Structure formats: structure tokens, C-alpha cells
Amino acid sequence: MMASIFNEGQIERLFWARPVSDTIVLSAFGAVILLTVFLYCRRQGLPTWVRISLGLTRLVALALIVAALFEPTATIKQTLTEKRRLPILVDVSESMSIKDQRKRSEDIGEAAVALGILPLMETPEEVNRNALSLADKSRQAVADASRLDLATSLLTKSARPIFDSISEDLDVSYYSFSEALERVGGNDGGDIELLSKLQANGAGTSIAGALESVAKTERGAPLSGVVLVSDGLDTSSRRVEAAVRDLGTRGIPVYTVPVGIADPDxxxxxxxxxxxxxxxxxxxxxxxxxxxxxxxxxxxxxxxxxxxxxxxxxxxxxxxxxxxxxxxxxxxxxxxxxxxxxxxxxxxxxxxxxxxxxxxxxxxVVNERINVLCIEGSARWEFRYLRAMLKRDPRINATFIATRAQPELAQNSSEYIAEFPEDREEAFSYDLVILGDVDASFFSAEAFLRLEELVKERGGSLLMLCGSRFAPASYAGTPVERMLPVEFDPEAEWEDIDDSVYPVLTPEGRSSLVMTLENEQDENDLVWSRVAPLDRIPPLLAPRPGATVLAELSDTLSRDKRYPLVSWQRYGTGKCMMMATDRLWLLRFKTGDKYHWRVWSQCVQFLTLSRLMGEHKQVRLETDRVTYPVGGQVMLYAHLLDEDYEPLTQQGFEIEVSALAADAADGEPQRVTLRPDASNPGLYEGYFSPPSAGGYRVEANVADRPLSNTVEFQVADLRPELANTDMQIEHLRRISDLSGGECLSALDLKKLPSLLNRDPHMMTTRTDRPLWDNVLIAPILVILLGFEWILRRKYDLS
The missing domain is CATH 2.60.40.10 (Immunoglobulins)
Incomplete structure (x- = not known):
């Protein structure tokens, strides 16, 4: 190791930066020496010291010039000392605003210590004993203090001497966090004053995000650890374990300081x-x-x-x-x-x-009854149960056509009619037509056109309940065929399937009201798995473009194509659904009407609600839900039809969203442009982020408003931070354990200085410094050449 230079470090290595061989370097310096000897050895009559001085001067000058051409460079080794860093994270989410009502002496004592009412250095036994004798004013101060009050008081008052002593050896910085991390103060000081002004108003908590962010933010000197002051309530969907383990492997322990009580009333x-x-x-x-x-x-x-x-x-x-x-x-x-x-x-x-x-x-809220026309040609079990349920439901006005019954049935019963109504207004009064196992020849050509107009232009709906005799095979070539959401092979036979095969919901089916029989997904799947054996299924092919499949078969992996057991599509302003099985009555096993009635009731509501709510227009607006949380995104849909009730394609569609409350902060409607869905002609979709809780109305733009319905939705302030008020002590302990830290109560904070690595961080750097690019080179050359010139002039040398 060579001596230090320029007081900046030590020269660890010298090398030529220009890539040349040693032979060339030696040859160049050898040429300089030979040239100098040649120039001054033959000078006769000069004093020896003059010749030696001139030779050395020329030799050094030429050597410097040649050396500079080869770019001599030195590797400088420097050792720097700096403080390790200690970020302190303070939770400012809404749960930190909770004012815990403490009843146990140890809880009261710990809060009193955090507020500075009792000394921090007392033993736990002394704190508990002194907590019992607190004055009324002190007890009221404890009762009125929020979790954030305790946290900020601990950092700025009662435990301030501890952190001041730590800051002598460590670079202490403060952060607040809820859903995101934010620096408190800066390098210019003022942290303590700003800490006392923090407010607990964060809508959520992401501990994992805060720890990852602080590890990325605190670049430079390594972290001695992280102090996390929180109640441990975490509303983020991210799991904290991965982030904590990563800190642990990097030697960054997390010291958690719990605030609050674990079991508040x-x-x-x-x-x-x-x-x-x-x-x-x-x-x-x-x-x-x-x-x-x-x-x-x-x-x-x-x-x-x-x-x-x-x-x-x-x-x-x-x-x-x-x-x-x-x-x-x-x-x-x-x-x-x-x-x-x-x-x-x-x-x-x-x-x-x-x-x-x-x-x-x-x-x-729907303020009128649903008019349902049920047409059936077979007295099968599904129809028997369905008829009983439709007649029993007070919200439904059911009419039946039994195509194989005697004419006297329609004459003697007000519930039955003989044929599909010839009168247009009577036909269009039905909200839903359930078409069972009925021969297509039962309908006249005019009846088919009236049925199609009911669905396409009047907002009615059609549901086909497949049957092995006529439905759907006999409807090939009729308007009903193009109304159905699935293509079928009219010449093929029905397929016998294994007794173990049952319906399986698709992702769309799981999110659909129609197929939801239990709130828990696993329980819902279990209920549907009991619909077996299905015996036989019709020869259905692929769903039509834009159709939605709600259920398929459990043997999908053994099939070339997925089988659309339950599917639906929009047809003009109405909806069409196909059920490929008539064995839904198996849902009644040991449960009676519970699930069987529910699936049919939800199906009827799904198919008729748009018409009942006045949504069967050329422009139909919808939302994906009725209630949303504050901060959530509302999915908005618009279905556009032209004058012929065919899907309308254009670049976009503009709608307006306005708050219902008269005193809403955002009084002006907000414009939202919906973009077309390439896979579904006529469908446009977009997002809207409600600024606050309350009711909202969705309307079309002014020009299209007469052709459109309106939709209302509610935004509820769910406030997940306050759903659970328990301080999550086990969660905080796990964070400390996984990272190699420790969970410290307010009384244990005096241990923190001994737990931290407070040794300065020694950092060694190596930099390449070009020796030829030095400000001293030029003056040295001037001095040498000037000295040579003076001597040569003195002795009159050319």
C-alpha cells in the first residue's frame, strides 16, 4: 500500500488507462532517454553540471509528456464513517383515532406513561401501583387520549430522552403511514413539532407497503432497524410476512410498539x-x-x-x-x-x-307485479314445481298455456289461456315468456313475430327450458333460434351423461345473482354439486358472440368444448336465457323450496327487472352493483341500439353522473366517456370514482336522454379501519419475530438503545483518479522548459 495522496485516501494501484503493451511503454521511455543523451552528451565546452542539468530537465519534461499520452491512473481507496439510520414509522390510519376506555390498572398505567403523567423509568409494578392513585384530571386525560395521541406523546415527550440519546449515534428520521408512506419534516429539523400535529384520518393501512417503501427510501447508510408505532390493524390485501422476512434477511429488525388495547369494549x-x-x-x-x-x-x-x-x-x-x-x-x-x-x-x-x-x-324497489306467461307441453316434474311456485309468489301474475291439455282447461280457468295472444297489446303485456317442451308448430308465423317483437323492441324476456321432445330441436329456422344464446344441432340426439356429472358455475355464474344460492362461494358450489344425475342433455353447440355462460358441466376436461348448461344473452332491449336441463328440482332434496324457489325467483327477477325499472330503451344504462364503498370504482355500462334495435357501433358514448343530494359538494354533473367493448357489439363501458358517500344518478347525455333510462346507486362509507377496534398485538409480535426484532410496550422502550446496532458504518470506496489530468502538470512543464531555455540562452546554445 503506497503513501496517501492529496489527503483523500491511499493509492492502491497504479496503471496505464490507455490500452498499450508494456513493450511500447518501455520503448517510448527508452527513446526519450536516448534522445536526451544524444542531445547533451556531444556538447563540448560546457560545464558538467550544466550538461547534467539540461539533460535532466529535458528528460523529465519529455517523460511527463510521454507519460501523459499513456494516461497514468491511480486507484484511490477511501474509508468513510457515517451514522446508521433509524426510521420511525407512526400509524395515522383512522383506527388510531379510537379512544380506548381502559379499565385495568396496567392499561391505565401504560397510557399514563405514554402521556408523560407517570415516569417512563418506573418498573411495571410501580406503574400499576401508581395508576390506581391517579387524580381525576389525569384519569380523564387518559380517557380522552386517542391511540395517535399516545403515540405522538410517547415520541415527543415521555420517551424523548431515549430517542435523543439514540440520535447521537444514529440518524433518526420520522415517517407517517396509512395507505402510503410520507416523511414527517425533513433534514432541516422540525420533526418533533410536526409529529404532534399528525391526524388519524387515513382510510386504510398497509404495513407491508410502509415497510417496503421505507427500505427503498432510506438509501445510503444501512438501517440499524425500523421502529413501527401502530395498533397493528391492517386493511391491505397484501400479506406482511414476505416484506418482513425480506427485511430480516437483510439484517434490518423491526421493533414494534403497540398502541391501544387488544380487547376494547x-x-x-x-x-x-x-x-x-x-x-x-x-x-x-x-x-x-x-x-x-x-x-x-x-x-x-x-x-x-x-x-x-x-x-x-x-x-x-x-x-x-x-x-x-x-x-x-x-x-x-x-x-x-x-x-x-x-x-x-x-x-x-x-x-x-x-x-x-x-x-x-x-x-x-319495484312497484308493480311481474307478468309471466309459462307455456309447457309436458307435465314433467320441473314444470309442476315451477307452476306451484309461480302461483304462490304474490309478486308474480302468472298465466299458463298447456299445449297438450283439453280446450276446456283454458275456458274454465282464469289462470290458463289456449294460445299465444293474437292481440298485440295483450302479448306485449307479458314481462317474461317461459317456453318449455313445446312443439314449434304450436306457434303461427305471426305469433313468432309478436314474440320476437316483445323481446327485441318491448324489453320482454324469453327463457327456454329444454325438453327432449321439441325444445330446442323443433325451433330450427324460426325466430326463436336466433333469439337463443346458444347454437344447437336440430338433427343430433340428446346425450346421455354419467350420473356423477353436475353443474359447475363459471366465473360469470359465481358473480351472477341468478346462480347465488349461498353467500359463501364454497357452500354455493356444494349446493350446485347436488344437482345430479342430470340424465340427458340437448345437443348444444357454441354460445353466440356476446352470450354469457353461467354454468357448465363438471366433466369439461373430458369434452372437446365446454358445454353451456345455463346461458343468456341480450336480444335487442330484452334478454333471452336457455336452461339445458329440466332437473333443477333436485335442489329440493332435503331442503324443500329453499334453493329451488330461490334460483327460479332470482332468474325471474334478473330477466324482468330491466323492463320493470323502465330500462328497456334504445340506450340502456347499468351499473355492476347497487352499493359501493367510498374510494371504490363504479363500473358503468351502456347498451346502444339503433332504430332497428340492432347493436350500434361508434367510437364512444358520453354519460353524466350527478350526486342526488341537493347540498352535495359536487353539484355539477361529471361527464364520463364510455368506450366500446370489442367482444360485444353495442356494449360500452367505463369507470367512475365517486368523490364522497351518498346517492348518485347516471344519465345519458342531453341529446340521447329521451331514448335512455336512468340508474341510481349508493356510495356507503364502509370505513374498514373501524370495523374491528382490537389492537392486533399478535400481528405486531409476528412482525417483530419474523424480522429478528422485538415487540416493545411503552414501558419497554428503555430497552431499545441496547437492542440497536449503534456502531458507525464503515464504508470503503475505490475510485480511479487520472494522474495525467492534473492541474500541476502544465506548471511543471513550464518551469522545466523555462529553466532549460534560460540555461541555453545563458550559454548561447542554439
């Missing part, structure tokens, strides 16, 4: 389950999921409000833990459209928070 509404559509006069059930702690055997009032008006009040005895209650309310709203339902439970005065005591949803 609280009552919350976790969820409500109710139907999306209700008819005027319906008695609608709501299944309420309650969570309570600390109020066992206490009684609270459960209330239901319809459009802000209380309609039900029911007393509930709290059992502690999770419990389910069922409450009913009558739909006494006469106008059709979206109605707001609010379910709330009366809060207790000492709850952790009352924000999670209510849940809001929307329900679409």
Missing part, C-alpha cells in the same frame, strides 16, 4: 345480508352480523331506516362474540328506484367507537 355491525331487489309491500328479511365484547347480557336496540325514516326497532340481547340476528321490514315505498337502507345498533356511552355501529345498503 365495543359493539359493531360486521355485515348485513339482504336482497338487492324488493317489491312494494314486500316483507324483506335482513340477516345482521353482530360483534360485541364487554357487554354480555346487555340489551341494545337494533333499528332499520328506509330512506332516513325509521321503520323497525327491535331489542337484542348481546351474547358476546359473534352473533346473528334477523330483522324484517316492510317496503312501503311506492316509487320505483333505489332506496337507502340503514341498519344501526344503539351505542353504549363507553364504547371504543360508535362509527362501526351502523351499516348502509341500497335496495331497488
Amino acid at each position: 365495543d359493539v359493531s355491525l360486521r355485515n348485513i345480508v339482504m336482497q338487492d331487489v324488493a317489491f312494494t309491500g314486500d316483507k324483506v328479511p335482513i340477516r345482521v352480523q353482530l360483534q360485541s365484547k364487554g357487554y354480555e347480557k346487555r340489551v341494545a336496540d337494533l333499528t332499520v331506516s328506509l330512506n332516513g325514516r325509521g321503520v323497525v326497532r327491535q331489542s337484542v340481547t348481546l351474547t358476546g362474540g359473534l352473533q346473528f340476528e334477523e330483522v324484517f321490514f316492510n317496503v312501503d315505498v311506492a316509487e320505483k328506484g333505489a332506496a337507502r337502507i340503514e341498519v344501526a345498533i344503539e351505542p353504549f356511552s363507553d364504547e371504543a367507537t360508535a362509527v362501526n355501529n351502523q351499516v348502509a345498503r341500497s335496495v331497488r
